Amino acid sequence: MSKSGPILLLEDDHDDRDFMEKIFKELEIENERVYLKNAAEALEYLNKTSKSLFVILCDVNLPGLNGLEIKREIDNNPYLRLKSIPFVFYSTSIREEQVVEAYTELTVQGFFKKENDFTEAKNAIAAICAYWKLCRHPNA
Numbered sequence: 001m002s003k004s005g006p007i008l009l010l011e012d013d014h015d016d017r018d019f020m021e022k023i024f025k026e027l028e029i030e031n032e033r034v035y036l037k038n039a040a041e042a043l044e045y046l047n048k049t050s051k052s053l054f055v056i057l058c059d060v061n062l063p064g065l066n067g068l069e070i071k072r073e074i075d076n077n078p079y080l081r082l083k084s085i086p087f088v089f090y091s092t093s094i095r096e097e098q099v100v101e102a103y104t105e106l107t108v109q110g111f112f113k114k115e116n117d118f119t120e121a122k123n124a125i126a127a128i129c130a131y132w133k134l135c136r137h138p139n140a
Contacts, residue, residue, distance in 0.1 A: 002051075002052035002053070002054060003054060003132075003133055004030075004031060004054070005031065005032075005051055005052045005053045005054040006031060006032040006033065006034050006051055006053050006054060007024075007029075007031045007032070007033050007034070007053070007054050007055055007056075007057065007129075008034045008036065008042070008045070008046075008053055008055070008056045008057070008085075009033060009034065009035050009036070009056075009057045009058075010036055010037075010038075010039075010042050010056065010057070010058040010059055010062060010067065010070065011035060011036075011037070011057075011059050012037040012038065012059065012062055012063055013059075016059075016114070017035050019118075019121070020033075020057075020121075020125070021033065022118075023118070023121055023122045023125050024125070026122060027122060027125065027126055027129070029125075029129055031054050031129075037062070037063070038062055038063050038064045038065070039062065039064050039065035039069065039070045039073070040064065042070055043070070043073060043074075043080075046074065046080050046083070046085075047077075047079065047080065052083075053083070053085045054086075054129075054132060055085070055086040055087075055088060055128070055129070055132050056085055056086065056087045056088065057088055057089075057090045057128070058070065058071070058087065058088070058089055058090065058091070059089075059090065059091045059092075059093075059114075060089055060091040060093040060098055061091065061092070061093050067089060067091065068098060068101055068102060068106065071087055071102070071106045071107075071108060072105075072106060074087070075106055075107055084137065084138050086109045086132055086135075086137070087107070087108050087109060088108065088109055088110035088111070088112065088128055089102060089108060089110065089111040089112065090112045090114055090124075090125075090128075091111075091112075091113070091114055092113070092114045094111070094113045098111075099111050110128065112124050112128065
């Protein structure tokens, strides 16, 4: 993880992407943002990039493999697992069984509900980014 590295956002909804981009700009978060819309794009990017990512923000509901399945693929791939990229779910889908699976079967570092209210969403993104800016990390 690089504190100045890119933020990878797995998000297939263009309106949500625009909403997130407004939040990052208002928070003056300078990290590059990489928006990808599905598992195939995400896994290809993660396997090919030499960049040290800051954090992955992942929606649960994605076309093809869902967010939980993507995280399972990352966890089961020794090369990607070694990258130790912080992985946070940021999704409108917050079903209890998904949260339980994320924390008991996968190695996630957070599960947050996407808020429609700009201020609430901004506060959540600010908290996530501030936490990872302060956190010690094996690949920092």
